[in-house]
Amino acid sequence: MFYLIIVLFVLGYAAIAFEQQIAVDKAATALITGVLLWVCISVGSDNVHDDLLRHLGEIGEILFFLLGAMTIVETIDSHGSFNMLSKVITTTSKIKLLWIFSFLTFFMAAVMSNLTATIVTIAMINKLIGGKNTRWFFAGMMVLAANAGGAWSPIGDVTTIMLWIGGQVTALNIIKQVFIPSLICMLVPLIIVSFGMKDEIVPPSRSDREKSLVETTERERWLMLLTGIGGLLCVPIFRYITNLPPYIGIMMVLAIMWVLTEYLHRKKKVKLKDYLTVGEGILRKIDMPTIFFFLGILLAVAALQTAGHLNLTGRFLDEKINDIYAINIIIGALSSLVDNVPLVAGAMGMYEIMTPEKLAAISDPTQAAYMANFVVDGAFWKLLAYCAGTGGSILIIGSAAGVAAMGLTKINFIWFLKKISWLAILGYVSGIVAYFLL
Numbered sequence: 082m083f084y085l086i087i088v089l090f091v092l093g094y095a096a097i098a099f100e101q102q103i104a105v106d107k108a109a110t111a112l113i114t115g116v117l118l119w120v121c122i123s124v125g126s127d128n129v130h131d132d133l134l135r136h137l138g139e140i141g142e143i144l145f146f147l148l149g150a151m152t153i154v155e156t157i158d159s160h161g162s163f164n165m166l167s168k169v170i171t172t173t174s175k176i177k178l179l180w181i182f183s184f185l186t187f188f189m190a191a192v193m194s195n196l197t198a199t200i201v202t203i204a205m206i207n208k209l210i211g212g213k214n215t216r217w218f219f220a221g222m223m224v225l226a227a228n229a230g231g232a233w234s235p236i237g238d239v240t241t242i243m244l245w246i247g248g249q250v251t252a253l254n255i256i257k258q259v260f261i262p263s264l265i266c267m268l269v270p271l272i273i274v275s276f277g278m279k280d281e282i283v284p285p286s287r288s289d290r291e292k293s294l295v296e297t298t299e300r301e302r303w304l305m306l307l308t309g310i311g312g313l314l315c316v317p318i319f320r321y322i323t324n325l326p327p328y329i330g331i332m333m334v335l336a337i338m339w340v341l342t343e344y345l346h347r348k349k350k351v352k353l354k355d356y357l358t359v360g361e362g363i364l365r366k367i368d369m370p371t372i373f374f375f376l377g378i379l380l381a382v383a384a385l386q387t388a389g390h391l392n393l394t395g396r397f398l399d400e401k402i403n404d405i406y407a408i409n410i411i412i413g414a415l416s417s418l419v420d421n422v423p424l425v426a427g428a429m430g431m432y433e434i435m436t437p438e439k440l441a442a443i444s445d446p447t448q449a450a451y452m453a454n455f456v457v458d459g460a461f462w463k464l465l466a467y468c469a470g471t472g473g474s475i476l477i478i479g480s481a482a483g484v485a486a487m488g489l490t491k492i493n494f495i496w497f498l499k500k501i502s503w504l505a506i507l508g509y510v511s512g513i514v515a516y517f518l519l
Contacts, residue, residue, distance in 0.1 A: 111377025371488025413472025
């Protein structure tokens with residue numbers, strides 16, 4: 082059964098990768114893979130129900146966060162608010178626009194999480210850029226920028242949040258030590274692609290979004306834009322004050338916008354109200370296949386964790402490779418295949434936080450020097466935050482930001498592999514070199 086789970090997981094990921102060739106939606110494939118893996122685990126296991134419920138709690142946090150963020154962004158979009166950006170961003174140069182969006186995503190990810198930043202910037206890209214391949218390319222580069230931006234912030238990525246809350250790193254030191262490697266991780270691919278981009282941006286074709294400009298006033302558009310973006314920026318603050326998970330904050334922002342749309346459009350025609358209010362129209366436009374795709378992927382990864390595959394991998398790395406750089410580089414590469422959360426959780430479980438007293442008790446100087454990497458803000462933990470956060474960019478399904486981009490723009494797995502993955506690898510390695518030099 083152990084090897085059957087591996088085979089099913091590989092086959093499921095292959096089906097997702099070759100979605101267009103087999104003509105089966107990746108959401109359906111992901112769900113089938115996740116369910117089949119749990120069926121395998123259930124054979125001969127008495128505790129599978131408890132394990133599944135525990136993982137569903139963790140998965141539910143991500144799904145509700147994603148659902149809330151998507152609804153907020155769709156509400157802003159339905160009011161034509163993102164079109165206001167055309168008054169601010171007037172350049173038609175691909176290079177300039179790519180740099181603007183990359184830096185915007187990089188810093189937004191550090192404040193509001195890489196997942197939220199990706200959803201917001203892709204919504205903006207869809208309003209300013211026409212042509213499927215160009216939008217795909219920009220969306221792919223935003224995944225790189227979002228994951229790089231999330232890696233250096235204690236609230237930018239779920240893995241850095243885990244390390245921060247777990248006490249492995251402190252907020253100020255993770256920013257000081259990982260910011261430069263993360264910035265280089267984004268800049269290297271950005272500089273490389275800038276040499277080959279000469280065409281101007283083709284604007285998107287006319288659509289229902291232009292109709293919304295007539296149906297909403299400029300005051301309403303700005304109000305929804307500032308409320309939505311401002312609310313998303315306040316989610317980390319809400320989490321810090323209340324100590325509640327981020328999806329609770331997202332739900333609060335969504336509820337406020339829901340009430341606001343009901344109030345703003347209460348006197349308008351029924352047809353128009355249905356289009357602009359959250360409850361009547363906007364929820365119907367949410368991309369539910371993306372939600373189910375997330376569910377299937379996370380169920381599959383949770384199954385690997387429950388079956389012991391990820392723990393076995395962690396023990397193998399610990400026993401066979403006694404080098405913090407090699408271990409973290411491998412963890413980062415593995416995070417492009419499976420969720421980085423269980424990988425980081427496994428690393429946190431493998432190594433305890435070292436204190437001066439514990440180090441002093443180690444008689445072997447070589448071993449003591451090695452274990453010094455595991456003190457609070459030690460080299461291992463900070464490099465783990467970088468590698469686990471940015472390594473997922475290598476494949477489109479390797480991070481929450483990538484999966485969201487795949488669902489929102491329908492990026493093909495193979496297309497991303499050909500066009501973006503090599504750039505992600507160069508950025509990833511460049512950041513590690515920068516960290517080593519620092």
